[in-house]
Amino acid sequence: MALSDKVALVTGAAQGIGKAFSAALLRQGCKVVILDMNAVAGEACKNDLDTEFDSANSLFIACDVGSEEQLKCAFKKQLNHFGSLDILCNNAGINNENNWEQTINVNLTSVIRGTYLALDYMSKQxxxxxxxxxxxASLAxxxxxxxxxxxxATKHGVVGFSRAIAATSKLAGYGVRINTICPAFVDTPLLSSVNSKxxxxxxxxxxxxxQKLIDFYGILDPSLIVQGLMKIIQEEDLNGAVMRITKTKGIHFETYESALIQPELK
Ligand SMILES: NC(=O)c1ccc[n+]([C@@H]2O[C@H](COP(=O)([O-])OP(=O)(O)OC[C@H]3O[C@@H](n4cnc5c(N)ncnc54)[C@H](O)[C@@H]3O)[C@@H](O)[C@H]2O)c1
Incomplete structure (x- = not known):
């Protein structure tokens, strides 16, 4: 897929993996919507990217993906601004076992809602x-x-939902490929949450x-997750794939017993 002039929306894009995705997509010639609930970090991210890329090629939208109203409004804003949507990356996520209801809302509900909103617009149907x-998702x-x-639970949910809706897309002829990335530990601010009471x-x-788990798996650079994203975008036959990214094996794919999935849906 040629990326020049494609329009991408990345959630949770003010920092970490989402910021790295946004920069990589701009580098490939995409127009990118940087969506994040943190307006200060989001504006700072846009300013930072503007030093390297044409400022007209990106747009920051402040939005809490956990809010149905805000997410719908953000999709409308981005369509009004760039006039199309080709790539959605549902990346926003939190690691909060204390407020676990919020974790479900941000990590899973918003991914489902974002996918449905994008399908409303993208589906050939x-x-x-x-x-x-x-x-x-995550190795979790x-x-x-x-x-x-x-x-x-949320990340298993993202994997299951994405595999199922990818099969639906193929069966119903949506013309939309849906895939999941499951990285091990990545060097971003989110990692510090495991040390927060x-x-x-x-x-x-x-x-x-x-800490022992982190030492065992090692910490990945966000640039490797960017490589995984580009592979998923470029390889036209990938649909319903679950990409794993680890220090020892790099970018590879989870395999599932084919008997559990009808061959025509793979
Ligand atoms: N860092 C890791 O070790 C790791 C490993 C595997 C998977 N992941 C996943 O990668 C994704 C990105 O994580 P990261 O490591 O870059 O995290 P991060 O904390 O560095 O960045 C997450 C971004 O999402 C934004 N965000 C959080 N809640 C939001 C909401 N309700 N609405 C809009 N924006 C919101 C934050 O403001 C932040 O800018 C997450 O889904 C995370 O679960 C991270």
């Missing part, structure tokens, strides 16, 4: 021209994290165990 949706979407049962609540007592 609605007269759209197709597109790509990339949902960011494949393995259980003992220090984060709700984070684990306020965020981890009862699971704070496991912080030494978490």
């Amino acid at each position: 609605n007269g759209g021209k197709g597109g790509i949706i990339v949902n960011i 979407g494949i393995y259980p994290a003992p220090h984060g049962p709700v984070y684990t 306020e965020m981890m609540g009862n699971y704070y007592i496991f912080k030494d165990t978490v």
Whole structure:
């Protein structure tokens, strides 16, 4: 897929993985909507990207993805501004076991809502021209994290929802590819949440165990997650794929028993 002049929307894009995604998409010639609830960090991110890229090619929208009203409004704003949407990256996420209801709302509900809003516009069944949706899960979407049962639940939910809706898309002819990225630990501000009593609540007592896990898996640079995103965008046959990114194996894919999925839906 040629990326020049494509329009991408990245949620949670003010910092971390989302900011790295936004910069990489701008570098490829995309127009990018930087969506984040943190207006100060979002504006700072846009200013930062404007030093390298044409400022007309990006737009910052302040939005809490956990709010149905705000998310719908943000999609409208971005369509009014750039006139189209080709790539959605549902990246915003938090790691808060204390306020676990909020974690479900941000990590899972908003991914489902964002996917549906994008499908409304992109689906060929609605007269759209197709597109790509990339949902960011985590290795905790494949393995259980003992220090984060709700984070684990949300990320398993993202993987399951994305695989199912990808199969729906193929079956119904939406013309939209939906894939998931599951990184191990990545060097971003989110990683510090595992050392926060306020965020981890009862699971704070496991912080030494978490450190052992981090030492075991290592910490990835966001640039590797960017490479994974570009692979998913470029490889036209990827739909319903679950990409794993780890220090030892790099970019690779989770395999599932094919008997559980009808061959025509793969
Ligand atoms: N960092 C890691 O180790 C790691 C590993 C695997 C998966 N992930 C996933 O990658 C994604 C990005 O994480 P990151 O590490 O870059 O985190 P980060 O904390 O560095 O950045 C997340 C961004 O999302 C924004 N955000 C949070 N809640 C929001 C909301 N309700 N509405 C809008 N924006 C919101 C934050 O303001 C922030 O700018 C998340 O889904 C996370 O679960 C991270």
